[in-house]
Amino acid sequence: MTDTKIKVTNNFCLESIFVYPDNDEKIKKVIILLHGYGGDARDISTLSYGWRRHLKNTLIICPNGHERCSINPTGFQWFDLTRDDPGLILKSTLEAEKKLNLFLSEIKKEFNLNNNEICISGFSQGCMMAINLGLTSSEKFSCIVGFSGKIIDMENLSTRLKSKCNILLIHGDSDEVVSVSNLLEAKDFMLRNKIDVKTKIIENCGHNIPLSASSIALEYIKKYLNIN
Numbered sequence: 001m002t003d004t005k006i007k008v009t010n011n012f013c014l015e016s017i018f019v020y021p022d023n024d025e026k027i028k029k030v031i032i033l034l035h036g037y038g039g040d041a042r043d044i045s046t047l048s049y050g051w052r053r054h055l056k057n058t059l060i061i062c063p064n065g066h067e068r069c070s071i072n073p074t075g076f077q078w079f080d081l082t083r084d085d086p087g088l089i090l091k092s093t094l095e096a097e098k099k100l101n102l103f104l105s106e107i108k109k110e111f112n113l114n115n116n117e118i119c120i121s122g123f124s125q126g127c128m129m130a131i132n133l134g135l136t137s138s139e140k141f142s143c144i145v146g147f148s149g150k151i152i153d154m155e156n157l158s159t160r161l162k163s164k165c166n167i168l169l170i171h172g173d174s175d176e177v178v179s180v181s182n183l184l185e186a187k188d189f190m191l192r193n194k195i196d197v198k199t200k201i202i203e204n205c206g207h208n209i210p211l212s213a214s215s216i217a218l219e220y221i222k223k224y225l226n227i228n
Contacts, residue, residue: 005052006045012106013099014063017041019048021058027111028057029142029225031119032104034126036148037081038072040064044123047209051218055227061107066099078129090153097132104133114139119221121145123209124178127169128152131186134165135195141165143224145217147209148175150182154189167197168220170213172205 005020021027031051035044041062048060065076078100079092108114119142122130127149134144135157143166151157167190171183183199190197198220202213221227 008041012063012103012110014066014103015041016061016063017045019045019052019060019062021056022053023056025057027059028113029055029059029117029119029227030107030111030113031055031058031060031121031221031225032107032130033060033062034078034100034120034122034129035062035065035076036122036124036126037077038069038075039123039126040075043075044126047123047214050211050214051221054218054222055225058225058227059111063100063103066096078125081125086153090156093129093132093152096129097136100129100133101137115141117142117225119143119145119225121147121217121221122149123147124149124207131167132157134167135163136160137163137165139163143167143221145221146170147213147217148172148178148207149186150178151186151189154185158189158193161193164193164195166224167195168200168217169197170200170202170209170216172202172207172210172213174205175207177207 007018033044041064045062065078069075069077070082078096120130127146134141140163145168171180
């Protein structure tokens with residue numbers, strides 16, 4: 001990568017791309033961006049390029065999934081989707097949570113941060129993991145921002161809720177991969193559990209993150225990370 005502010009690192013338990021703020025500022029806030037099924041850190045890091053100039057003192061971290069993708073060996077996954085077995089999927093997501101929580105502990109130690117100085121965001125499968133991570137943490141994160149995802153297992157998640165983190169969910173109305181109905185179901189779950197959730201449905205949008213969704217997410221993140 002030619003941009004000196006974008007660096008690949010293997011110094012933590014997950015290989016990651018670090019997108020540093022434009023100026024050489026002390027890192028006071030972190031955004032974790034989790035890619036979707038078959039994607040990688042490079043894919044999701046493109047979302048950060050338009051954000052970083054608006055995010056003073058903020059490091060954006062994009063880790064690769066802990067497993068190679070079962071249907072795309074050049075990409076990664078947080079859990080396997082090739083077998084339609086809810087029990088196996090739940091087991092895999094719990095393993096991914098364990099790995100991500102270790103990664104978060106490493107990041108917090110490295111930069112001397114608390115959860116309230118961290119936003120967790122993700123796309124598709126990454127959104128699903130962000131929701132699980134944020135709501136099962138004993139220490140509240142600043143916010144969760146999810147694009148085109150869903151709640152993996154509502155029954156399981158309801159038994160593990162520990163934190164009522166602020167959440168923004170964004171979804172395309174024409175998504176053929178993860179139906180927009182999943183956003184409505186997630187919103188209902190959040191409201192029933194008295195979690196502060198905001199939602200935005202993007203018209204004429206499929207399974208992707210258009211500029212309008214990116215801009216909405218950026219403003220939400222700035223608000224909850226207290227970035228002026």
